[in-house]
Amino acid sequence: MKVCKFGGSSLANATQVNKVVDIVLSDPARRIVVVSAPGKRHSGDTKVTDLLIALAETALKGENTDRQFGAVVERYAEMASELKLGDDIVHRIEADLSERLAQATSLRPEEFLDLMKAAGEDNNAKLVAVAFEARGRKARYASPKDTGMVLRGRFGDAELDPDSYAWLSRAFSNFEGIVIYPGFFGYTREGKVATFPRGGSDITGSILAAAVCADVYENFTDVDSVYPCDPRIVEEVKEGEGIPTMTYREMRELAYAGFGVFNDDAVIPAVKARIPINIRNTNHPSEPGTMIQQSRRVVPGTVVGIASADGFCNIVVEKYLMNREIGFGRRLLQVLEDAGISYEHTPSGVDSQCVVVKEQFLPKDREHKIMQDIREKLDPDFVTVERDLTMLMVVGEGMCYTPGMLAKACLALASVGISVSMVNQGSSEVSFMIAIRSKDRDLAVRSLYKAFFG
Ligand code: ASP
Numbered sequence: 001m002k003v004c005k006f007g008g009s010s011l012a013n014a015t016q017v018n019k020v021v022d023i024v025l026s027d028p029a030r031r032i033v034v035v036s037a038p039g040k041r042h043s044g045d046t047k048v049t050d051l052l053i054a055l056a057e058t059a060l061k062g063e064n065t066d067r068q069f070g071a072v073v074e075r076y077a078e079m080a081s082e083l084k085l086g087d088d089i090v091h092r093i094e095a096d097l098s099e100r101l102a103q104a105t106s107l108r109p110e111e112f113l114d115l116m117k118a119a120g121e122d123n124n125a126k127l128v129a130v131a132f133e134a135r136g137r138k139a140r141y142a143s144p145k146d147t148g149m150v151l152r153g154r155f156g157d158a159e160l161d162p163d164s165y166a167w168l169s170r171a172f173s174n175f176e177g178i179v180i181y182p183g184f185f186g187y188t189r190e191g192k193v194a195t196f197p198r199g200g201s202d203i204t205g206s207i208l209a210a211a212v213c214a215d216v217y218e219n220f221t222d223v224d225s226v227y228p229c230d231p232r233i234v235e236e237v238k239e240g241e242g243i244p245t246m247t248y249r250e251m252r253e254l255a256y257a258g259f260g261v262f263n264d265d266a267v268i269p270a271v272k273a274r275i276p277i278n279i280r281n282t283n284h285p286s287e288p289g290t291m292i293q294q295s296r297r298v299v300p301g302t303v304v305g306i307a308s309a310d311g312f313c314n315i316v317v318e319k320y321l322m323n324r325e326i327g328f329g330r331r332l333l334q335v336l337e338d339a340g341i342s343y344e345h346t347p348s349g350v351d352s353q354c355v356v357v358k359e360q361f362l363p364k365d366r367e368h369k370i371m372q373d374i375r376e377k378l379d380p381d382f383v384t385v386e387r388d389l390t391m392l393m394v395v396g397e398g399m400c401y402t403p404g405m406l407a408k409a410c411l412a413l414a415s416v417g418i419s420v421s422m423v424n425q426g427s428s429e430v431s432f433m434i435a436i437r438s439k440d441r442d443l444a445v446r447s448l449y450k451a452f453f454g
C-alpha cells in the first residue's frame with residue numbers, strides 16, 4: 001500500500017485537483033491520500049492557510065471578518081464550481097468556517113488560531129473526496145479525530161503523541177477503498193484541534209506511512225526529482241538527470257545544508273520505520289522522481305549532491321599548549337551552553353579550537369559578551385569570530401573508502417581562486433564540509449558541480 005501526500009501547489013485549483021485524482025486512480029496501491037490546504041495558484045497569490053490566519057487574527061481583534069471570510073470561501077467555491085461539484089460542499093465549508101469562527105472568544109488565542117488554520121486542510125480533504133465521487137469513484141474522508149491522530153506540546157508547533165501509532169494503525173487495519181486524510185493537524189487528548197508547524201502536512205503523511213507500514217510514502221510536489229545541486233545556482237542541472245535514489249543519511253546531510261525540496265524533520269517517522277520516500281511531481285506523474293531509502297547500490301567515487309548554506313560564523317580560539325589542557329573544549333562549549341547557543345561543528349588544531357555556530361544565534365550585539373566570557377574562562381592567547389561563512393557540503397555514500405574525494409573538491413575550489421576557511425569530515429565518510437567566504441558561494445558550487453558531475 002502507498003500513502004501519498006499532495007502539497008498546496010498540487011491542490012491549488014481545479015486543474016490540479018483533477019491531476020491528483022488521476023494520479024491516485026492510476027495506481028490501486030495508492031490508498032491513503034494526505035492533502036494540504038490549497039496553495040498559491042500563481043506567484044502573487046496567497047495560500048489558503050495564510051488567508052485563514054488573517055481571518056483568525058481579524059476575529060481575535062473583534063473586527064469585522066466578512067472580507068477575509070469571503071476570501072477563504074471563494075477559493076473553495078471556485079474549485080467546486082470548476083470541478084462541477086455542486087453547491088452542497090461549498091455550503092458545508094461555509095458552515096464549518098462559521099462554526100469555527102464562533103469560538104473566537106471561548107478559546108485561548110493560540111487554540112483558536114490552530115482551529116482556524118486546520119480548516120484549510122480539513123475542508124480541502126472533504127472537497128477532494130467529493131471530487132473523486134464526481135469522477136465516479138468512491139473516496140472516503142477520514143478525520144484525524146476518529147482515527148487517533150493525537151498531538152501534544154505547543155499549539156502551532158505540536159508533535160505527535162507516540163501512542164497515536166497504535167491507534168492509527170488500528171483505525172487503518174482492514175480499511176477499504178481510498179481514504180482522503182487532511183494533513184497538518186490532529187487533536188490533543190483534551191479534544192482541542194492542534195497543528196504541526198507550518199508545512200506540517202508532510203509530517204502527517206510520514207506518520208501515516210509509518211503507522212500503516214506503507215510500502216512507500218509518495219510525496220508529490222512540483223519538481224521532477226531532487227537535483228544534485230541548486231538549479232538556481234547551476235542552471236545546467238535542470239537539463240541533466242535528477243537524483244534517482246539516495247539514502248536517508250544522504251538526504252539528512254543535504255537537507256542540513258539547505259536542500260529545500262524536503263523537510264528532514266517531517267520525514268523522521270517514515271525514516272524511523274524504514275519506509276522508502278518517493279519525491280514526485282504532480283505535474284509530471286510519469287517521472288519516477290527521487291527514491292529515498294535505507295540503502296542503495298553505490299558506485300565508488302561518486303557523489304550524490306552538493307549543497308551550500310549561508311549564515312555560519314566561526315569562533316576561533318587559540319592558546320599555546322592547548323592540547324595538554326584538560327577540559328579546555330568542555331569549558332569553551334560551556335560558555336555557549338550557558339548563553340543558550342547551540343553549536344554546529346568543532347574543528348580543531350593542536351593549539352586552536354573552532355566552534356561553528358549559526359550566525360542567527362550569535363548576532364553582533366551578543367558577540368562582545370561571549371568573547372568576554374571565553375577570555376575569562378579560558379585565558380586564550382587569541383579569540384575572534386569570523387563571519388559571513390558558507391558551508392559547502394559534498395555528499396555521497398560512494399565517497400566511503402575512496403581516496404582523493406576531498407582533494408578533488410579542494411582542487412576545484414583552488415582552480416577558481418577560492419580559499420578554504422575550514423574543512424570538516426565525520427568518520428562516516430558520507431560527506432565532507434568546506435567553509436568558504438559567502439561571497440564565493442555561487443562560484444564554489446559551480447566549480448564543485450563541474451568537478452563531480454561535469
Ligand atoms: N497548509 C499548511 C501550511 O501552509 C500545511 C501544509 O501545507 O503542509 O503551512
